[in-house]
Amino acid sequence: MDAIETAGLIRSGRMSACEAVEEAIRRAKRTDHQINAIVWQRFDAALEDARTGRFNEAGPLAGVPTLLKDFATPVAGEPEIEGNRILRDLGLIAAVDSNVVARLRKGGLISLGRSHSPEFAVGKAGAACETEAFGVTRNPWRAELSTMGSSGGAAAAVAAGIVPVAHGNDAGGSIRMPASACGIVGLKPSRGRISWGPLAGEVRNGAATQGMLTRTVRDAALTLDILSGYEPGDHYTAPPPERPFLEEVGRDPGSQRIGFCTSLPEGRVDPACVAAVEKAASSLSALGHHVERAHPDAYFERQALLNHRSYVGACLASTLDGYQTRIGRAWTADDMEDGSWLAYQQGKALSAADYLRIVRETNQYARRLASWWERDAGFDLLVTPTLSGPPPALGYLTEGDYSERRNRSRNLVAFTVQSNISGQPAISLPLHWTDDDIPIGVQLVARFAGEALLIRVAAQLEQALPWADRHPPIYAE
Numbered sequence: 001m002d003a004i005e006t007a008g009l010i011r012s013g014r015m016s017a018c019e020a021v022e023e024a025i026r027r028a029k030r031t032d033h034q035i036n037a038i039v040w041q042r043f044d045a046a047l048e049d050a051r052t053g054r055f056n057e058a059g060p061l062a063g064v065p066t067l068l069k070d071f072a073t074p075v076a077g078e079p080e081i082e083g084n085r086i087l088r089d090l091g092l093i094a095a096v097d098s099n100v101v102a103r104l105r106k107g108g109l110i111s112l113g114r115s116h117s118p119e120f121a122v123g124k125a126g127a128a129c130e131t132e133a134f135g136v137t138r139n140p141w142r143a144e145l146s147t148m149g150s151s152g153g154a155a156a157a158v159a160a161g162i163v164p165v166a167h168g169n170d171a172g173g174s175i176r177m178p179a180s181a182c183g184i185v186g187l188k189p190s191r192g193r194i195s196w197g198p199l200a201g202e203v204r205n206g207a208a209t210q211g212m213l214t215r216t217v218r219d220a221a222l223t224l225d226i227l228s229g230y231e232p233g234d235h236y237t238a239p240p241p242e243r244p245f246l247e248e249v250g251r252d253p254g255s256q257r258i259g260f261c262t263s264l265p266e267g268r269v270d271p272a273c274v275a276a277v278e279k280a281a282s283s284l285s286a287l288g289h290h291v292e293r294a295h296p297d298a299y300f301e302r303q304a305l306l307n308h309r310s311y312v313g314a315c316l317a318s319t320l321d322g323y324q325t326r327i328g329r330a331w332t333a334d335d336m337e338d339g340s341w342l343a344y345q346q347g348k349a350l351s352a353a354d355y356l357r358i359v360r361e362t363n364q365y366a367r368r369l370a371s372w373w374e375r376d377a378g379f380d381l382l383v384t385p386t387l388s389g390p391p392p393a394l395g396y397l398t399e400g401d402y403s404e405r406r407n408r409s410r411n412l413v414a415f416t417v418q419s420n421i422s423g424q425p426a427i428s429l430p431l432h433w434t435d436d437d438i439p440i441g442v443q444l445v446a447r448f449a450g451e452a453l454l455i456r457v458a459a460q461l462e463q464a465l466p467w468a469d470r471h472p473p474i475y476a477e
Contacts, residue, residue, distance in 0.1 A: 002216040002468075003064045003164040003223070007108070010063040017063025018050040021110055024065035027162045028112065031474050035138045035147075037156040039070055040079060040114040049110050059108025060222060066104065067166040069154050070114040071121050072196075072203060073098045073210070083119035085133040086335045092326055099195040099231045100210045104167065107226035115166055116153030120316055123337045125397035126150050127177060127409050132337055136394050139181060140472035141438055145391045148181040150174040154213045155182040161475045165219050171208035172308065173386075173416025176428035179213055180441025181391035183430040183470065185458075186213050187220040190449050191423030192238040195231035202235075205311045205359055207420040216468060217459045220427070221245040224451065239449050253456035256380040258284055259294030259372075264388060266300075267411035273385035276432030276440040280383055283431075283464045284457070295382060296372035299418055304365040305410075307358045308417055310347075314355055316340070317347030338402055366422040373424070373447035380450075381457060384415045386428040386441035415443060425451045427458050430467045439470075 001009070009015040025043050032038050046065065049055050056062060070081050074094035081088045097105075104111070116129045116137045124130065129137035129152030137152050139145035140160040147156045151168030155178035158166050168175045170188040179186025194210040196203050212223040224245045230237040260281045262274045285291045298304075320331055333341045350358075373379055389412055397409050419426040425448075428441040446454040462468075 001164065002214070003061050003219045006064050006164055007061045016050070017055065017110065018047065020063050021046050021050040021065050021112070024112055024163050031160050031162060034143065034474055035140055035156045035160055036135055037115055037137055037153040037160065037162065038067065038113050039116045039134045039153065040081065042078070042111060042113045046110050046112050055110050056106050056108045059106060060226065062108030064109050064165070065112050065163050066109045067113060067115045067154055067157055067163055068101065068111050069117050069151055069166075069168050071117040071150065072169060073100055073167065074199070075101050075111070081114065081133070083117050083123060083131045083133055084336060086327065087323070088133050090327060096198060098199070099197045100167065100227060103227050112163065115151070115157055117150045119337050119340050120319065121150040121171065121174065122312070122316055122340045122343050124339045125405055125409055126172070126174070126339070127413050128397040129153055130394065130398045138394070139391055140474050141183060144393055145438070146181060146394055146397065148177040148387070148391055151213060152178045152181075155179055155184060155186070158182070158184050158213050158215060159472055161471065165212050165214045165223055167210070168213050169208060169210045170420065171204045171312070172420050173413050175211050175213060176386050176416055176426060176441065176443060177413060179428040180386035180430070180439065183439030183467065183472070184213055184215050185217060185220050185430070186428040186441075187211055187224060187454075188419065188426045189224060189228070189451060190238045190425045192234070192236045193224070193451070194227045195229070195234050197231045197233055201233070204315045205362060206423060207308065217455060217462045218246060218249045221249050221455045241452055245451060245455055248452045248455040249459045251456050253453055253460065256289045256453070256457065257378065258289050258291045258381045258383060259379045260291060260383040261293070261295035261299070262385065264300065264411070264414055267388065267414060269385060270389040272390055272432065272434045272440050273388060276442050277383055277385055279465070280431050280442045280461065283461060284383070287460050287464065294377070294379065295384070296369050298365060298368040298372075300414070301365060304362065304421060305417060307362050307365070308421055310350060310358050311355065311362070313343040313347030314350050315347070316343050320344055342402065362421060369418060369422045370424065370448060380446070380453065382445040384443045384445070386415065386443040388412050388414055390434055390438045390440060419445050422448070424448050425454050427454050429458055429461055431461060431465045433470070
């Protein structure tokens with residue numbers, strides 16, 4: 001069952017919220033020791049929430065269990081860990097709820113705890129859930145493979161059948177990449193669609209967004225409805241949709257002009273990923289869309305990616321300096337993983353003038369990129385591989401010299417960060433499997449505020465190339 005079906009059973013009285021939470025906990029206890037998706041549990045509190053009705057029974061997903069990602073999403077009275085062993089051992093407690101938590105609670109969902117994420121979403125590799133604080137999260141499809149990251153724990157828990165939906169966030173592909181690796185749906189909304197308040201106006205120069213990982217397109221649409229909208233103090237917000245996003249599922253998108261890309265200017269795309277995109281393109285053509293091989297000229301501009309890395313470091317420096325007052329001392333290299341420390345030092349060394357130059361150049365790049373969907377070419381969607389290869393072996397992104405690790409990661413994740421920089425919505429769909437049954441995701445990117453079209457076309461592909469009945473070997477039953 002997906003979250004909508006689960007909520008329907010609860011609403012009809014055929015299942016209680018307590019039974020739904022008990023079942024999720026049973027599944028977690030049965031499978032999580034194999035995949036290590038959950039790093040902090042509130043099982044007893046979740047059961048108490050369900051037993052006492054301490055959730056919004058009027059919410060559209062009332063009583064449905066979920067997980068919150070261990071990054072940038074505080075819950076009042078619960079630990080803030082961020083994948084770091086120092087924060088884990090100190091037991092720092094959050095003072096406020098993030099707006100995302102408040103909206104999920106209003107939607108009726110019940111949190112079972114926290115899912116694994118790389119340290120400060122950077123760590124040894126921001127694209128891998130392998131930390132000194134909590135070990136490695138294993139891919140439910142093959143235990144020796146990565147889940148990718150940074151929302152890897154969330155993706156693994158959904159793919160393994162522990163919860164039907166799980167919270168994530170995405171600053172460079174962190175929802176879509178683990179969705180691809182784990183064979184589920186990952187939707188990254190438009191910039192400003194979901195509030196980062198009350199503690200932040202934006203994260204990583206607006207590149208980061210909150211979101212959810214799901215098994216079905218309709219769950220992606222409904223959870224977007226739950227999370228979307230202006231909150232007091234937000235200094236920008238995406239335009240409100242014409243109708244609820246859930247109503248876009250099954251609505252005819254009409255014939256759209258769609259470009260697809262299967263290659264990189266530097267680096268290799270695995271044949272399985274090429275085959276996945278070509279299969280999606282063929283299916284879209286059969287559905288009546290005009291499909292051609294095309295992509296924005298600006299898509300692979302190297303300087304834009306280097307600039308993105310610079311303001312990631314600056315934002316990390318600001319975050320860690322904020323934690324210093326709470327841990328009572330300055331950070332040292334021994335307190336964090338080498339990638340986090342290097343990004344922290346680079347961020348500290350960046351001048352205000354250089355930071356503003358990078359922001360200006362990033363904005364100019366975003367305009368060049370987004371024009372492909374608007375004035376220059378007038379395309380409606382871009383289709384690419386989500387990753388340039390199948391999920392790699394554990395350690396591929398985290399072991400060895402840092403520069404080697406970064407080069408490996410750069411090629412593998414070359415298709416996702418662009419829509420973070422431009423603020424456009426994108427979704428990864430599990431449309432293909434390798435000959436040895438490893439999932440391959442396909443990414444669709446729409447123009448800014450184009451989630452409605454994205455959901456309509458994704459729902460078409462879900463019907464044409466269904467995946468709901470495919471489960472990994474350790475799927476919790």
